[in-house]
Amino acid sequence: MSDTVNSSYLPAGLPIPVAEHDSLSAPYWEGLRRGRLLVQRCSHCNIWQFGPEWICHRCHAFDPDWTEVGPCGRIFSWERVWHPSHTALKEHGPYLAVLVEIPHAGSVRMVGNLLGDPRQAVTIGADVEGVFEHHPVSDPPYSLLQWRLC
């Protein structure tokens, strides 16, 4: 079972993710709000696709289905960020971003933060599980998918 937190890894004030005007990614962001990870999977040729697009890149069927995926994967790459590129991050200190691949969903990749000590050693290939980070009182409300070592 993946976890849920209501505390935030990074300080408040960073840009809030919203779907595009054409709603392409709306199912993804709505899924996160419900604690579910949804990824496109073409119902015609079964290929996985992330980020979303209006068409399957392999068979060209339109509107690939959204499929729920267990939020676990492994670290494909990482970075420790020191320079604050936003006023909300001033004086915050380093933080970790990871690129996680999800082997059971066509090895699509997602960026998140690695929870825990921001100065920890990070190992490419380490198994991680998703943690839904909810921001219910933000305007608009949104949710992120974070990661922690299994």
Next chain:
Amino acid sequence: MAPARTERTLRGRVAIIGIGETDYYRHGASPDPEFKLALKAILTACEDAGLDPREIDGFASYSDDRSDASRLAAALGTRGLRAATMQWGGGGGGCCAAVANAAASIVAGLADCVVVFRSLAQGQYGRFGQTTGIETISGEKAYLMPYGVLAPPQRFAMRVRRYMHEHGVRQEALRAIALASYHHAQSNPRAVMCGKALDAEKYDVSRWIAEPFHLYDCCMENDGAAAIVLVPAERAADFRNKPAYLLGAAVGSGYRTGAMPHNSPLYASASFDTVAPDLYRMAGLGPSDVGVVQSYENFTGGVVMALAEHGFFKPEDANEFLTPENLIAPSGRLPLNTSGGNLAECYMHGFELVLEAVRQVRGTSVNQVRRNDVAMVIGGPMVTPVSNLLLGSEATL
């Protein structure tokens, strides 16, 4: 009977006959607005060539340059505008593509005298990577910014980290690229970092921006403008400077490089997997023919990947190849970024690299290399589309 179709190529068809740039400034320090910088660079390039600016009949640029071709043509009183091309894509991925587009306009008979330029006044229009003040975000950046992956170094660090992991590339390889650029800048009076030497120790103790990038792995941000003038090869002898001929150019990226966010199949790449072979094919040359390289450094790690993808070494040999001694003019194994480039001359969005390649072919660089018949420019590692150029002297035609 229809005439036989000639080979479709840019090789040897177009010559660069003028180069010009403004003074280069720290970001926000330009006394001139951006459009005026563009005009100054273009007039300097025309003066260098010995060309009446009214003869220009085309403009080409990239990265959504704000100095519009029609406004330039009106301001300069050019007699007629016949080509106006803007290369899609951000960053410096278009710095060579803009030259290719201009050359293609000439070879196709659309235009006869095309200026390629980039103008940038970040004091006037705001800095890259400035993210404060954005309330909501959609599209690719929505998957990144809420996690603090905001500015360019943060957007590229994971790609470089993966490459270092896959091929055993060490920090010293990145450092060598920074040291070469700063070394060359010390003898370049145009360079913003002229007089600010860098050594290995200073690099090692410099602060991290985003691991694996130290401060000195990251390009500057600057104000300025730079321009070149292209004419058909048969007109090259009419002008006062030794011409630099276009031997090849290529643009693009491989299969689904644009799959966002961070989902390109070939992730640990500078995006030249198809573009480098295209360049060599058009030029009829290979890596061993190249005497000097200008390679766009948004971040040093992208240069490691770009040079390997152009066949100068195998990724596994990066540590051995990328040493300061090998990368320094006049006679290193592969002199790199001989003006100081984006790290230490000026971040003219890579266009300063094109001007430096022309100087190398002419023999007028302040860090002149010995093997200067063939000069390469590599634009925009890690973005899509990327682009590249090979320039050569008359002897290479």
